[in-house]
Amino acid sequence: MVSLALGTRKTCATHWADKSEEQCTLVPQVSSSVKMRRCGYCMVKQPMRAKHCQLCQHCVRRYDHHCPWIENCVGEKNHPLFIVYLSVQLVVLLWGGHIAWSGLYFKQSWEWLRHNIFLLISFLLIVIFTIVVLLLLISHLYLISCNTTTWEFMSYHRISYLRHSELENPFDQGVIRNLWMFFCSCHLTAWEKIYFHRNNEPV
Template sequence: MAMSRGLRCCQRIFSWIPVVIISSVVLWSYYAYVFELCFLHHNNFFSAAAYLLVFHVCFVMFCWTYWKAIFTPPSTPCKKFHLSYSDKERYEMEERPDAQKQILIDIAKKLPIFTRAQSGAIRFCDRCQVIKPDRCHHCSVCETCILKMDHHCPWVNNCVGFSNYKFFLLFLSYSMLYCVFIAATVFQYFLKFWVGELSNGHAKFHVLFLLFVALMFFVSLMFLFGYHCWLVAKNRSTLEAFSAPVFQNGPDRNGFNVGIRKNLLQVFGEDRRLWFFPVFTSQGDGHYFPLRTLCEYQNPLLASEGRWAEDGGSDEDSTGERDVISAEKEQHVLSSA
């Protein structure tokens, strides 16, 4: 027991190594660009001031988005998707797999769940004891189920999912902007050092490494950012791109694709003034997503807060909610047929 705790503690410590590496490279780049380049080897005051202004804007936005991607807790299923004490007891006491499957089906009738396991059964996490909402997956690193899980990223030491996917995309975009700006403004000094117009001191090595590191990170980030832009346009997560979500009528990679504009709004929200700032503006609550076959029937995101309020409503309201969910599921089956 003590050994396992020690191993978990070491694992948590080592998981921060990639974050420390990125942070160290960024801090070094700040010193090299601001002090070694702009303060010591830039002769034009106004040009240096303009460079420093733009550099600090890029630096602040990069740090802000990186911080939000790291320290925003991943969203987990609400208590509506957890088995009640009686349902859990009934499920655990039942030994027949078919009967357990039917118990989960009966419980899921009250929930907005459209996806299934590969076997066609209700997706259930034995470790978290929770019926998985659509697009929810269990992360073995975080040891919990994550809403709209995309992947576990070691470079932010966090799960990228519903709560921080926008922050992760902004982190990639501002990282690219940061690298492009450094490479573009450092290139002229690289040429001057190369032809011997500037002194051959230790600043030369800072300039050389600044250009090399900026270009190297930009190339790698460009492919990753382009891939995630494609995922957003298709309304897929990384996991869904590798394994298509399964619905009642079978696997469908485009099951959640409701058009590029609506897909974009799901991640960034309707207020375009906030798209480029790391503040949470994503639509919905992560438990329920519009389906391609239902996008013209109803927009469930608008009513998600009222439907899944923790306080709940009267029995009559709950019955009405179940009727709405059943009607949506029937419509989905009819549309898919």
């Protein structure tokens, strides 16, 4: 689970009460021009890049999207595993497509089509799903290389900390560092530090 708080409002409030001292050291004071979101369900201020998922009923750090296929949100702690999931899915589809293709022996006759119609339909479906998964994997890898999320990419104009930023993407630290932080970092990132550091850099 990638949740910041699970279950009821009481659980969420208790979680944040325990984390209050840690937050004070990790999160600098927010500029008055940037209004931090307050979760209408947990009734606490969310850290930067977090979002409450109404389907999962909990807040998610570095929220990317809610995936109906895994029945869970994709966020900071399980996003790398989601990329692994897409990669494995792509390999299985390519393997299935190879097997289906090897079973097809094309002949220009209705008799051949009648006996191979299901195999042919299966192959076409595998091709469609392979294209979808491949495009999804490529789009996620692109967003990861830019250190942005699907939610931020789709809702840029509605997110206060992005609207008020002097930079187009205040979290982008270069492709190599972005990929390193995503795949190799084993601790949670204080996005506020990166945000304010990047926005205070001379242009």
